[in-house]
Amino acid sequence: MIRGVGRYVTSAALAVLFLLPLLWTLYSSLTGREAGDSGTDNYRRLAEYGTGLGTYLLNTTVVALVAVVVTVVTTTLGGYAMARLAFPGRNVLFLVTLAILMVPYTTILVPLYILLGWLGLQNSLIGLGLVMAVLQLPFGLFMMRNSFEALPIELEEAALIDGCSVGGALRRVLLRGVLPGVVTIALFSFLAAWNEFVAPLIFLTDGEKFTLPVALFNLQSGSLGSVDFGALQAGVVVSALPCVAVFLVLQRYYVRGFTSGALKG
Amino acid sequence: MVSLVSSRVPAPEASAPAPRRRGSIARNRRRLGIAYTTPMAVLVAVFFVIPLGLMLWMSVNHWPLVGVSAPNGVENYDALSDPLFLRAVWFTVKYTLVTTVVLGVVAFGLALLVQHDRPGTGVARTVFFLPSAVGLASTSLLFYGLFNTDSSALNHLVGFLGFGRVDWLGSGGGALGSTVGMITWRFAGFYMLILLTGLQSIDPALYEAARIDGATRWQILWRVTLPLLRPTLALAAVLSLTGSLLAFDQFFILTGGRHDTATVVIDIYREAFLSQDLGRAAAVSVATLAVLVVLNVAQLRLIRREGR
Numbered sequence: 301m302i303r304g305v306g307r308y309v310t311s312a313a314l315a316v317l318f319l320l321p322l323l324w325t326l327y328s329s330l331t332g333r334e335a336g337d338s339g340t341d342n343y344r345r346l347a348e349y350g351t352g353l354g355t356y357l358l359n360t361t362v363v364a365l366v367a368v369v370v371t372v373v374t375t376t377l378g379g380y381a382m383a384r385l386a387f388p389g390r391n392v393l394f395l396v397t398l399a400i401l402m403v404p405y406t407t408i409l410v411p412l413y414i415l416l417g418w419l420g421l422q423n424s425l426i427g428l429g430l431v432m433a434v435l436q437l438p439f440g441l442f443m444m445r446n447s448f449e450a451l452p453i454e455l456e457e458a459a460l461i462d463g464c465s466v467g468g469a470l471r472r473v474l475l476r477g478v479l480p481g482v483v484t485i486a487l488f489s490f491l492a493a494w495n496e497f498v499a500p501l502i503f504l505t506d507g508e509k510f511t512l513p514v515a516l517f518n519l520q521s522g523s524l525g526s527v528d529f530g531a532l533q534a535g536v537v538v539s540a541l542p543c544v545a546v547f548l549v550l551q552r553y554y555v556r557g558f559t560s561g562a563l564k565g
Numbered sequence: 566m567v568s569l570v571s572s573r574v575p576a577p578e579a580s581a582p583a584p585r586r587r588g589s590i591a592r593n594r595r596r597l598g599i600a601y602t603t604p605m606a607v608l609v610a611v612f613f614v615i616p617l618g619l620m621l622w623m624s625v626n627h628w629p630l631v632g633v634s635a636p637n638g639v640e641n642y643d644a645l646s647d648p649l650f651l652r653a654v655w656f657t658v659k660y661t662l663v664t665t666v667v668l669g670v671v672a673f674g675l676a677l678l679v680q681h682d683r684p685g686t687g688v689a690r691t692v693f694f695l696p697s698a699v700g701l702a703s704t705s706l707l708f709y710g711l712f713n714t715d716s717s718a719l720n721h722l723v724g725f726l727g728f729g730r731v732d733w734l735g736s737g738g739g740a741l742g743s744t745v746g747m748i749t750w751r752f753a754g755f756y757m758l759i760l761l762t763g764l765q766s767i768d769p770a771l772y773e774a775a776r777i778d779g780a781t782r783w784q785i786l787w788r789v790t791l792p793l794l795r796p797t798l799a800l801a802a803v804l805s806l807t808g809s810l811l812a813f814d815q816f817f818i819l820t821g822g823r824h825d826t827a828t829v830v831i832d833i834y835r836e837a838f839l840s841q842d843l844g845r846a847a848a849v850s851v852a853t854l855a856v857l858v859v860l861n862v863a864q865l866r867l868i869r870r871e872g873r
Contacts, residue, residue: 311678311685315692321750322695324718325707374608377601386591387598389606397609402861403617404811406830407850410837411619412612419611434612437605466597495700497814498830502838513702517818520706529710536707540699547698551691558758 322540329533342530346538349519349531351508353538359425360494360511360539366429367493368486371436375485376478379444380470384456394441401438409502416503423505431503432493440485443557447481448474484553491543512539620854623847630841641848644836650849652825653832656737660828661809664745668805669798671749672756679757680764690761694754701751705818708747712819737824744815744826756801763797764790803864807857829853 329342347353381387382394412431413422421427451474459469475482500511510518516535520527547554624641628634644650675693679686696704711719712733723731733743767790775785791798813830820826827835829849837846 307678308685311689314675314678315689318692318696318750318754320718321707321711322699325710328710328714328716370608374605378605381598381601385594385598385601387595387602390598390602393602393606393609396614397605400609400613402858403613403854404807404857406811406813407833407854407857408613408616408620410833410843410846410850411616411623413837414623414843415611415616415619430608431612434608437609441605466594491698491700495702497700497702498817498834502834513700516706517702520709520818521821527709527713529714532706533710536703536710539703540707543698543700544695547695548691555758558762 322544325533325536329530329537342534345528345531346519346534349535350510350515353535355508356510356512356515357538359509360513362425363429363432363496363500363511364490364493366426367432367436368489370430370433371440371489372482372486374433375437375440375444376475376482378441379446379478379481380448380474382441382445383448385466394445397441398438400434405435406498409499413502422503423509425504425509425511428496428500428503428511429493431499432496433489436485436489436492439488439557443481443485444478447478451477480553480556483550484557487546487550487553488557490546494543495539620847620850623844624851626844628842628844628847630838630843634844637844641842641844642852644845644848645852649827650829650832653827653829656741656825657810657812657828660741660745660812661806663741664748664809665802665805667745668749668752668756669801671753672760672801675753675757676760676764680761690754690757693757696751696753697755699751701814702818704747704751705815708743709819712743734820735824737826740816740820740824740826744819747819748809748815752805756805759801759804760794760797763794767793799864799867803861806864807861810853810857810860 350356378393378397382390416422416424416427416431419427421430455473455477456469459473460466464472495513496511497513497517500514501517504510504514507518512535516532516539519535520532623634625636625638626634627637627640679690679693699707711717714720715730719733720731723729732739734740771789771793772785775789780788811830812828813834816822816826816828817831817834822828822831822835830853833846833849833853836849837843
């Protein structure tokens with residue numbers, strides 16, 4: 301009994317400790333710097349910073365959208381092919397894709413910077429989105445291959461006998477079965493792309509192309525000595541809120557990513 | 566357990582009556598397989614395989630950020646004996662060891678706390694995990710505010726406890742401690758979740774048997790839980806070690822690498838974009854990559870062996 305109470309109190313105290321930094325930032329973003337200032341001033345200054353908060357939000361959304369769509373489409377098709385189709389080069393492609401996990405991407409950012417220049421994708425949100433998608437490929441491919449393998453083969457056979465083509469069966473029948481896997485990949489991919497810092501810092505050179513984390517970093521470091529903490533905290537809230545909201549709604553799928561074994565490679 | 570390389574392929578033969586038709590179906594599926602994996606293969610080739618090769622090539626070239634490049638042998642690898650780089654290596658190793666130990670202990674404690682389904686543990690798990698949904702850059706900016714504003718919750722708490730004013734990021738040791746604290750807040754829930762999946766795969770009958778044999782809680786933890794959790798702990802250690810060795814965001818934002826808190830990746834960034842010498846940056850990248858691949862392979866071997 302006493303042990304139970306102790307556990308409860310410890311959990312509650314730790315929960316407060318974990319929530320405190322988030323709550324304090326939310327609170328101080330809503331209160332003014334000096335008496336008479338209101339919290340909306342913080343958000344107004346943030347909205348007007350640089351080329352405008354709207355631009356940065358839009359840029360970040362574009363990068364996240366490209367990353368999510370490319371990851372989901374390529375790993376769904378690829379995962380299905382790996383699970384159900386025999387073709388030359390299958391194992392090689394699978395192993396090379398998984399090797400992305402072994403190579404820390406921060407070490408290939410410098411050659412990627414040059415390569416994106418050759419492709420005309422330097423300083424491009426699309427190029428950045430593609431790089432972010434590639435980083436998610438090993439996890440996504442593993443997850444989707446396992447998802448397709450877990451579906452009973454009879455499901456596909458029935459669809460084929462009923463006259464579906466392979467592509468039709470995939471689209472009309474199998475996709476529903478692997479939907480939880482798709483949501484999981486989309487979630488991981490979104491969080492990674494939305495929050496990425498070093499890749500956009502290197503690849504994007506135009507202020508109006510910046511994603512939110514890079515713009516906020518400039519807000520912090522650009523004005524040494526007189527950091528506008530109110531606007532910075534408002535910025536942290538704006539950048540964290542979508543992630544927290546998406547995570548709370550899709551929590552189940554996130555945990556699925558852990559228990560599926562995909563993480564263990 | 567799912568094998569790494571799949572061999573499960575449906576046999577269309579069963580539903581195809583004539584041998585001629587069977588051949589065309591197999592060929593058709595082969596073609597589809599290639600078509601379905603082409604987008605992924607192109608992405609992997611362009612954004613992974615080619616950059617890897619390019620990195621090796623750049624590392625043996627004089628390659629300024631702007632201007633013409635020319636081969637210069639192994640000159641770039643001089644960067645590896647640069648005192649600034651060596652200090653970055655030392656700091657990164659120190660940071661990695663401290664973080665991995667602190668994070669491991671805290672995450673394990675949290676996992677033990679919430680491993681059983683009781684009223685409220687679901688909420689506790691969600692709360693502990695919540696910081697992991699916030700990006701590392703946002704977390705660093707958030708803590709930059711916590712550390713540097715006098716009115717922050719953290720400085721209020723310290724003042725309340727009577728410690729006076731603390732300069733959280735003003736010295737090398739201070740910045741290291743503050744950053745490890747922040748990283749623990751950000752990642753403890755993530756590693757808790759990994760350890761939870763391991764804890765929950767332990768057969769409850771083993772605990773039961775140990776209790777019947779008269780083992781104390783402490784003995785059960787050391788003799789039953791920890792040995793059985795070893796593969797999961799090894800996995801968590803791999804993730805933490807490789808993640809911390811590549812630390813960038815937290816120090817770049819919190820200290821900008823001042824007070825000798827530059828990490829290896831910050832060193833690569835400085836070589837590339839401040840010294841504008843991409844060749845030297847590539848040489849440092851090659852060395853870092855080699856170390857991490859060796860480390861990864863060794864650790865994966867360890868996990869495989871332990872997993873059996």
